């Protein structure tokens with residue numbers, strides 16, 4: 001954990017991911033800590049420099065000197081964003097109260113936020129009836145230090161009721177949460193000495209109702225909600241649907257207030273789709289680790305045959321699957337008759353298609369160049385789609401040539417993980433094949449035309 005100070009406030013935060021990568025800021029919820037993000041950090045820090053904060057008064061960060069407010073927390077996070085990412089807006093993730101802080105920040109400082117991912121965000125600040133009736137009185141009692149210590153001591157006796165309150169409110173009936181994660185979440189919720197802040201934030205959330213202002217949120221946002229959340233109930237998702245149609249709202253079954261722990265695969269899948277991260281299970285290629293290059297590749301794909309009609313996140317996803325290969329002038333990439341399961345997108349230079357004509361009178365003819373592929377065009381797609389022999393030789397032109405390689409395995413993983421993107425990719429490939437077919441038809445027509453014209457000339461001469 002790293003330690004920072006802003007004015008007189010000390011803040012603990014966890015930093016992961018490459019230092020020169022775009023920044024992601026992660027803001028936890030009420031009575032939690034940066035541990036909130038544990039299931040998501042490995043995937044996120046492959047692409048982002050992740051900064052997971054312990055808000056003042058929570059986790060390891062000491063309490064603020066003034067009573068906390070949601071806007072105050074938003075201002076503090078904004079200050080950190082400006083420090084860590086002075087030139088570029090950031091990805092902002094918020095869970096529960098952290099979602100309310102994130103949305104407040106995006107309303108106050110839209111220029112600091114590139115996009116947002118909100119998990120079960122406490123947008124209205126209204127909590128569930130169960131929390132208000134059962135947990136609320138406990139929280140409010142903890143405002144007073146002697147009472148907090150009394151309740152803390154009680155929690156060490158057989159009279160402890162923490163699990164009865166905590167478990168069913170936080171987790172869905174069929175949730176999958178490991179004992180270790182549960183114990184960490186539980187410990188954060190009951191940290192001694194934080195009772196005053198817990199009570200103050202309980203009130204602060206209610207005083208920061210964002211309903212009626214959601215439509216003004218500018219950054220593209222993914223909102224994920226566990227269907228069985230009994231802390232910030234799903235009814236707040238109704239406000240998202242009604243007021244904020246631009247938000248991408250995803251509801252995850254068999255998850256409650258902690259979808260990232262309860263259904264990590266589904267949660268990560270939605271986030272990966274939204275951010276254009278590689279699908280789970282695909283190791284990033286060496287090139288994909290270089291984030292600047294990844295962005296450049298995604299931009300290049302925009303003008304390629306397979307990147308048409310895709311959004312930025314989808315192009316980033318494909319870019320992260322491609323391997324870059326440099327060919328020497330005239331180097332052979334594939335041989336006719338050999339097997340291969342890769343397709344090539346020409347990034348720079350030229351890829352020539354060579355074919356050996358049918359032997360004439362049993363004599364082999366020298367190969368002829370039948371086509372060439374320029375920057376943005378694809379070749380080798382037949383081998384990618386089907387386990388058949390290559391139909392022609394592919395060779396680099398007279399200059400060094402750079403190709404981006406897509407393997408069948410990567411394509412299959414992508415199509416399984418993101419069927420809509422897989423479908424679009426296939427459509428783009430079909431369109432490119434169609435173009436070639438039309439070109440062949442045109443050549444055939446020209447051949448016919450020449451034969452016919454040739455015939456008529458012969459008649460005239462007669």
Ligand SMILES: Nc1ncnc2c1ncn2[C@@H]1O[C@@H]2COP(=O)(O)O[C@H]2[C@H]1O
Nearest residue numbers: 353371379380381382383384390391392
């Ligand atoms: N007539 C053609 N016109 C353009 N490209 C071709 C032609 N024939 C074969 N190719 C390309 O050459 C590639 C050789 O490997 P594949 O058979 O996998 O995929 C083939 C096509 O991409």
